[in-house]
Amino acid sequence: MMKPVVRLADVARAAGVSQGTASNAFNRPDIVRPELRAKVEAAALSLGYAGPDPKGRLLRAGKVHALGVVVNNSLGYFFNDPFNREFMRGVAAVCDAEGAGLSLIASHDQKSAAWSIESAVVDGFILQCLEGGNRLVELARKRRLPFVAVDLYPGTDAGSIIVDERGGAQAAAEHLLGLGHRRFAILTLPLIDDGRTGPVDRSRRDATQYNTTRERLAGYAEALSAAGIAIDSVPIVESLNDRRAEEGARMVLDAAPEATAILAMSDVLALAVLAEAVRRGRRVPQHLSVVGFDDVPEAAASRPALTTVHQPIMEKGRIAAGMILSGATERVALRTALAVRDSTAPPPETLRR
Amino acid sequence: MMKPVVRLADVARAAGVSQGTASNAFNRPDIVRPELRAKVEAAALSLGYAGPDPKGRLLRAGKVHALGVVVNNSLGYFFNDPFNREFMRGVAAVCDAEGAGLSLIASHDQKSAAWSIESAVVDGFILQCLEGGNRLVELARKRRLPFVAVDLYPGTDAGSIIVDERGGAQAAAEHLLGLGHRRFAILTLPLIDDGRTGPVDRSRRDATQYNTTRERLAGYAEALSAAGIAIDSVPIVESLNDRRAEEGARMVLDAAPEATAILAMSDVLALAVLAEAVRRGRRVPQHLSVVGFDDVPEAAASRPALTTVHQPIMEKGRIAAGMILSGATERVALRTALAVRDSTAPPPETLRR
DNA sequence: CTGTTAGCGCCTTCAG
DNA sequence: CTGAAGGCGCTAACAG
Numbered sequence: 001m002m003k004p005v006v007r008l009a010d011v012a013r014a015a016g017v018s019q020g021t022a023s024n025a026f027n028r029p030d031i032v033r034p035e036l037r038a039k040v041e042a043a044a045l046s047l048g049y050a051g052p053d054p055k056g057r058l059l060r061a062g063k064v065h066a067l068g069v070v071v072n073n074s075l076g077y078f079f080n081d082p083f084n085r086e087f088m089r090g091v092a093a094v095c096d097a098e099g100a101g102l103s104l105i106a107s108h109d110q111k112s113a114a115w116s117i118e119s120a121v122v123d124g125f126i127l128q129c130l131e132g133g134n135r136l137v138e139l140a141r142k143r144r145l146p147f148v149a150v151d152l153y154p155g156t157d158a159g160s161i162i163v164d165e166r167g168g169a170q171a172a173a174e175h176l177l178g179l180g181h182r183r184f185a186i187l188t189l190p191l192i193d194d195g196r197t198g199p200v201d202r203s204r205r206d207a208t209q210y211n212t213t214r215e216r217l218a219g220y221a222e223a224l225s226a227a228g229i230a231i232d233s234v235p236i237v238e239s240l241n242d243r244r245a246e247e248g249a250r251m252v253l254d255a256a257p258e259a260t261a262i263l264a265m266s267d268v269l270a271l272a273v274l275a276e277a278v279r280r281g282r283r284v285p286q287h288l289s290v291v292g293f294d295d296v297p298e299a300a301a302s303r304p305a306l307t308t309v310h311q312p313i314m315e316k317g318r319i320a321a322g323m324i325l326s327g328a329t330e331r332v333a334l335r336t337a338l339a340v341r342d343s344t345a346p347p348p349e350t351l352r353r
Numbered sequence: 354m355m356k357p358v359v360r361l362a363d364v365a366r367a368a369g370v371s372q373g374t375a376s377n378a379f380n381r382p383d384i385v386r387p388e389l390r391a392k393v394e395a396a397a398l399s400l401g402y403a404g405p406d407p408k409g410r411l412l413r414a415g416k417v418h419a420l421g422v423v424v425n426n427s428l429g430y431f432f433n434d435p436f437n438r439e440f441m442r443g444v445a446a447v448c449d450a451e452g453a454g455l456s457l458i459a460s461h462d463q464k465s466a467a468w469s470i471e472s473a474v475v476d477g478f479i480l481q482c483l484e485g486g487n488r489l490v491e492l493a494r495k496r497r498l499p500f501v502a503v504d505l506y507p508g509t510d511a512g513s514i515i516v517d518e519r520g521g522a523q524a525a526a527e528h529l530l531g532l533g534h535r536r537f538a539i540l541t542l543p544l545i546d547d548g549r550t551g552p553v554d555r556s557r558r559d560a561t562q563y564n565t566t567r568e569r570l571a572g573y574a575e576a577l578s579a580a581g582i583a584i585d586s587v588p589i590v591e592s593l594n595d596r597r598a599e600e601g602a603r604m605v606l607d608a609a610p611e612a613t614a615i616l617a618m619s620d621v622l623a624l625a626v627l628a629e630a631v632r633r634g635r636r637v638p639q640h641l642s643v644v645g646f647d648d649v650p651e652a653a654a655s656r657p658a659l660t661t662v663h664q665p666i667m668e669k670g671r672i673a674a675g676m677i678l679s680g681a682t683e684r685v686a687l688r689t690a691l692a693v694r695d696s697t698a699p700p701p702e703t704l705r706r
Numbered sequence: 707c708t709g710t711t712a713g714c715g716c717c718t719t720c721a722g
Numbered sequence: 723c724t725g726a727a728g729g730c731g732c733t734a735a736c737a738g
Contacts, residue, residue, distance in 0.1 A: 008717095019726090020726075023718085024723095050497035056715030059409060059714085066474075085438075093429060099465055103419075104445075120454065362731080371708065376733055376734090377733090385708085413733050
C-alpha cells in the first residue's frame, strides 16, 4: 500500500463526470448542478481527495498571490529586532486584508540567499536592506519579479521606500545642541559588513557601506559641524544591533566618559545605553542625555521614555506589501520627526564646557 | 510591448539545443559540455531569461521543501508575543539549516484560515494551537499533508509536541505553598474563544475550551487542594495575553487585594502583574509573589527576575520543523521545570493567615 | 554527453 | 450546464 495520491481526474472518473466538471464542482460550486456536485463530493470523500492541489493551480494561474520578505539576517535575529517586528506588522496587515500569503526568506549566508530567492514561489519581494541590501537587490533583479527595497534606492526599475534618515539624524543632534550639550559621543550601527565593533576611525567612517548608517552619520555630522563641532572630534563607536548592543553601550560610555549626550543610531542601541547608564549609576537625563532612532514601541515604554527620531515603521511595511501585491513599484519617500520624551535634558551645569 | 515571458524552451531554441540540455545547463551545469553551457547562458542573458521558474519545478518535483506555520491570530499579534518569537527562532533555525522555505499562514478569521490552509504551497504545517487549535487541526487534516500540532494532541495520524503543563503548574503552586503562601489569586489565559475577560466563575471554568489553559488550571488546583485550599475559593481572573494583559493585571489585583501570591498563567501576564504592582506601590516579592509560565527570554531579564515555569520553547520549534521536513510525525512530550528567581518570597509575616 | 518525450495537476477555453 | 482538449514551465527517463 504505497501512496495512492488521488487527483482530480480520479475523482472525476469515480463520479462519472468529466474533469472539467469536477474542477468546477470545487472552484465554482454554484455553476454545477447540485446533483452532480453531490456526486463529485461523495467521490472525493470516498477516495480521500485532498482538494485541488495548489501546485497545479499555481502553474496554471501564473500568479501566486504571495509575497516574500527577504531578510539578510537569520530569522532568529530578525524576530528579536523590534524594528522588524513592527515592520512585519504592517506587511502582515496588508497580507491579511488581501488574503495573500507571506513567505519568509532568510539569507544568513550568501549561497542560501541566492537559492532561496531563485526558488521562492512568490509574486514579488520585499527586501529589508538595512544592512547589505545591494546583494539582495541584485539577486531579486535577476529573478525578474517586482521587488521593493526598504531603506535603499535600487534604481528606477524597482520600488523603494526610504525615509529622511539624514534629516532625522540632524534633528536629533540639533535637539541636543539646543539643550546646551557640547560633548557628544555617537553609538553607530555597523558601517561595514565585517562584524567589527568598537571605536571607528576616519578611514573606516569613509568606507561606510550601509546606506542608512552613512546617511544618519552625515546628519549628525552636519548638525554638529554647523555648531562648530567637527565630527572628527566626536568619539564614534560601532555596535551590532542585537543583544550585543549591550557591549556597544559599554564601549561608548568607556570611550567617552565625559560625554553628556549620546547619539544612538537605533532605539535598540539607545535602550542599551539607558540600561548601561543605570548600571553605572549615571542618571538619565540628569547626568546623561540619550537620543535614539526609529521610535519602536519599546522606546515610548522605556523608563525614562526615550527621546528618539520617529519613522513610520509599520507604514513602511504596509506600503511595501501594497506595492508588491498591486504590482506597482514606485519610489516612496517618507519623513522622520523628532519625538522628544524624557531621556534628554540640558547637561549638568558644571559640564557645559 | 506586452509581456514577453521567456521560458526554458525559448532559451533552448535560441541556443540551438534541446530543452533537456538547457535544463541541465541550469540545474546540473557539470554534466553539460562547457561550450554548450556557455551558449545556453548567453542565450538566456540575451533573452532576459529569469532562470527556471519554481512553479514549474514545483509541479514536477511534487515536493516543495517549505513548511507553513499556521497562526490562529493575526500576524501582528503573533510577532509581538515573546513565546511565538522564541518558538519561531527554533523553527527558523531548522529551516535555515535545511535550506527550507517558511510560510506564515495567518488565520485571523475562519474563512481566510480555511482558504489559506487549502492553498498554501508547503510540505506540511506547524499548528500553533495555544488557542483554538482544533479548528486548525481539522483544516490541516483535510489537506492530507503532514502536520504537527503544538500544545495539543490531535490524534495518532499527526505529530504533536506537548509539554507537561499540569506538572509545571503544580510545581509553581507548590513552590508558593512551600514559601508559606495561603492567599492566592490566579490570572489565567483565555478559557473560551469568546473574548471575554474578568472574573471566572465555576461554570465558565468547567467549560474551558483550551487545552493548555485547562491543564495549567488543573495543575494549580491539584497543588492547592492538596494543601487544603479549594480552587473554588481562589479568585480567578481571565485575561487576554497581549498588551491587554495590563488590564488583566489590574483586574486580578483588584479582585484579590488580599492575595499574597499571584499564579499567572503566562510570563506575559506575570510581567504585566509586576508592572501593575510597581504602579500600586506593592513591592515584589516583599509584599507580593508572582510566578509566571513559559520562561520567555524577558522573564529572566525583568526586574525582579521572574520566577516561572520553564518550558523549552525554542526546542519545540526545532522539533516541530524537523518533524515536518523529515516527514516523520510522532508524538513528543517534553518536560517543564520551575525556574526560581526573584519574584517570589515568603509572604509578609502578618499575612501568613 | 545530448535530444526526445511524457507527464506533474490543474483550469479554461470551446464546442455541444 | 457538461465534455474534450490544450497547455502552464519544467525535469527525468530513455534512447541515441
